[in-house]
Amino acid sequence: MTQLLGAGDGVLDWSRDGLVLTAEQKQHYEREGYLLVRNVVPTYELDRFRKRFQDICEKRVQAPPNMTVMKDITIAKSEFLSGEKAITKVQDFSEDPVLFEYCKYPTIIDIVNDVIGKPGSNLLAMHTMLINKPPDNGKLTSRHPMHQDLQYFPFRPADYICCAWTAMEKINRANGCLVVVPGSHKGQLLPHEYPKWEGGVNKAYHGIQDYDPSMPRIHVEMEAGDTVFFHPLLIHGSGANRTEGFRKAISCHYANDDLCRYVNVEGTTQEEISKEIIDMAKKRFRRYGSNPEDIQVDFADIWRLRAREVNGSRSHL
Numbered sequence: 001m002t003q004l005l006g007a008g009d010g011v012l013d014w015s016r017d018g019l020v021l022t023a024e025q026k027q028h029y030e031r032e033g034y035l036l037v038r039n040v041v042p043t044y045e046l047d048r049f050r051k052r053f054q055d056i057c058e059k060r061v062q063a064p065p066n067m068t069v070m071k072d073i074t075i076a077k078s079e080f081l082s083g084e085k086a087i088t089k090v091q092d093f094s095e096d097p098v099l100f101e102y103c104k105y106p107t108i109i110d111i112v113n114d115v116i117g118k119p120g121s122n123l124l125a126m127h128t129m130l131i132n133k134p135p136d137n138g139k140l141t142s143r144h145p146m147h148q149d150l151q152y153f154p155f156r157p158a159d160y161i162c163c164a165w166t167a168m169e170k171i172n173r174a175n176g177c178l179v180v181v182p183g184s185h186k187g188q189l190l191p192h193e194y195p196k197w198e199g200g201v202n203k204a205y206h207g208i209q210d211y212d213p214s215m216p217r218i219h220v221e222m223e224a225g226d227t228v229f230f231h232p233l234l235i236h237g238s239g240a241n242r243t244e245g246f247r248k249a250i251s252c253h254y255a256n257d258d259l260c261r262y263v264n265v266e267g268t269t270q271e272e273i274s275k276e277i278i279d280m281a282k283k284r285f286r287r288y289g290s291n292p293e294d295i296q297v298d299f300a301d302i303w304r305l306r307a308r309e310v311n312g313s314r315s316h317l
């Protein structure tokens, strides 16, 4: 028999109903590593997030300094696209008062608490993204390679980290829905690398080395407002967007601050990505007039800067 997540710590109890989830839903998350919950975020909230994203892209509101605004590898080479069509993702929106409301949305927090905590647990928002997957230009660069999110995180235990990912519109196989390998969260963090795709791959989009495509997987098709909650070891990715529209989803990774602690990733399979992320952060400091050579920052510091309280208080991360 495989071990239950968080076995023996007295925090995660898969046998009882939670604040929102039934015991059966919680057990689905425990067993499969993900749970799809329908109709979590109402349309009027999604419309506010969409408008805010458009305002940021069109520069009608200023992006907070710590936010990263990213272009798709093919868009980055095109001079013809501007505004919302030129941006594939905004990342680290914790200082944006409108987008950050997503992370504080009470039903989402309660569901996350049901799978990585208990009533009263202190949760932090660690990583925030609004993903605007562009129509694929035939080179398949709009795909997101199969990966495990723990690859990017220097904090543990993995069982106390969870991602909430909300569809901002109908998301299906045509526009590149999430693809998950059920049960894969019970395995280890696998070595990742940049996939050797002919059309190139977006910055920091690492995929699992020697990924075996025959593993049984599920296409998670969603309506606007549906939210999938998943474990950071779950193998997942997303397909190409074969429509003309820009497919939008908003997400937040949460950690249970009562139980998670930073770990040193030197000498592990995460060492390479940690160097890449530190380099990216240092380049941002250059924009504010600092010489990257003068900046001492480690991988955990980057996450200390990103982490934000969403309920309760912050003591560890």
Ligand SMILES: O=C(O)CCC(=O)C(=O)O
Binding pocket: 129, 131, 133, 144, 149, 176, 236, 237, 238, 249
């Ligand atoms: O939104 C997507 O297409 C995939 C996002 C994802 O898997 C990630 O950012 O880790």
